[in-house]
Amino acid sequence: RLEEFLKREVDLELATPPDFEERVIDFSEVEQLMNSINTIPAPCAPVINPQAPNAATGTSLRVCWGLFSDDTVECYQLRYKPASNERHSDEQAEHTLKVKETYCTITNLLPNTQYEFWVSALNASGISPPSERAVYVTAPSPPTIKSKKIRSCENAALVCWESRDINPVDSYTVEL
Numbered sequence: 001r002l003e004e005f006l007k008r009e010v011d012l013e014l015a016t017p018p019d020f021e022e023r024v025i026d027f028s029e030v031e032q033l034m035n036s037i038n039t040i041p042a043p044c045a046p047v048i049n050p051q052a053p054n055a056a057t058g059t060s061l062r063v064c065w066g067l068f069s070d071d072t073v074e075c076y077q078l079r080y081k082p083a084s085n086e087r088h089s090d091e092q093a094e095h096t097l098k099v100k101e102t103y104c105t106i107t108n109l110l111p112n113t114q115y116e117f118w119v120s121a122l123n124a125s126g127i128s129p130p131s132e133r134a135v136y137v138t139a140p141s142p143p144t145i146k147s148k149k150i151r152s153c154e155n156a157a158l159v160c161w162e163s164r165d166i167n168p169v170d171s172y173t174v175e176l
Contacts, residue, residue, distance in 0.1 A: 042126035043071035046102075046119050051136040058111035061136045064103040065119045071128075073121045075100050083114035083135050112140040112167045140169045 048065040055062040063080075067073060081094040097104060109115065114137050121128040143161040151158040163169050 040072050040123055040125050043067065043073050043121035043123055043128040044069045045129040046076065046121050046131045048117060048119055048131040048134045050134060056137065056139045058139045058141050059109050060105055060107045061109060061115065061138055062103060062105045063117050063119075063134075063136060065131060066102055067121055071121065072123050074123045075121075076102070077120045077122060077127070078104050078106075078117065079119070079130070080106065080115050080117045082110075083116040109138050111138055111164075112169065113138050140167075143169075143172065 044067070046065045046067045048063070052062070052064065055064075063078065065076070076099045078097045078099050079094060081092050084092060097106070106115075114135050116133050116135055118130045118133045120130045141164045143163050146160040146162065149158070149160040159174065161172075
């Protein structure tokens with residue numbers, strides 16, 4: 001049936017009322033309204049700061065960043081994961097936090113471990129590109145003193161300890 005219908009010549013003539021043909025539509029109000037809308041661009045990428053001295057404990061890190069533009073920002077999206085030199089580092093758990101300020105203290109981390117951080121800014125128009133990645137390191141665990149191996153005399157003392165950290169520790173400070 002469809003094939004037979006399509007073979008027919010169909011002559012369609014549309015009639016319109018004369019007032020419609022001469023009608024001119026005025027878009028000036030719509031144009032004014034569109035021009036009055038204040039569009040906010042998506043923010044620029046934030047800049048993450050390097051790790052500050054004393055910004056780490058054995059289980060926490062304080063991460064800071066800045067936004068060096070006048071962009072409007074509603075919040076930030078901080079992402080982090082344990083840093084690794086292995087080929088499968090992309091498979092490690094990535095964590096995301098929504099933050100209102102330009103700093104955040106992350107807790108429940110492993111001692112003497114490197115973490116990779118990066119941040120993006122968000123507003124009503126969208127999300128910024130991510131910042132460069134920064135590596136922060138948690139403080140090592142306190143060593144365990146081997147009390148049975150302590151030896152002393154009038155002018156000297158021998159104190160032995162062992163580290164509970166998997167990663168090597170750069171140095172130790174002994175206080176009397």
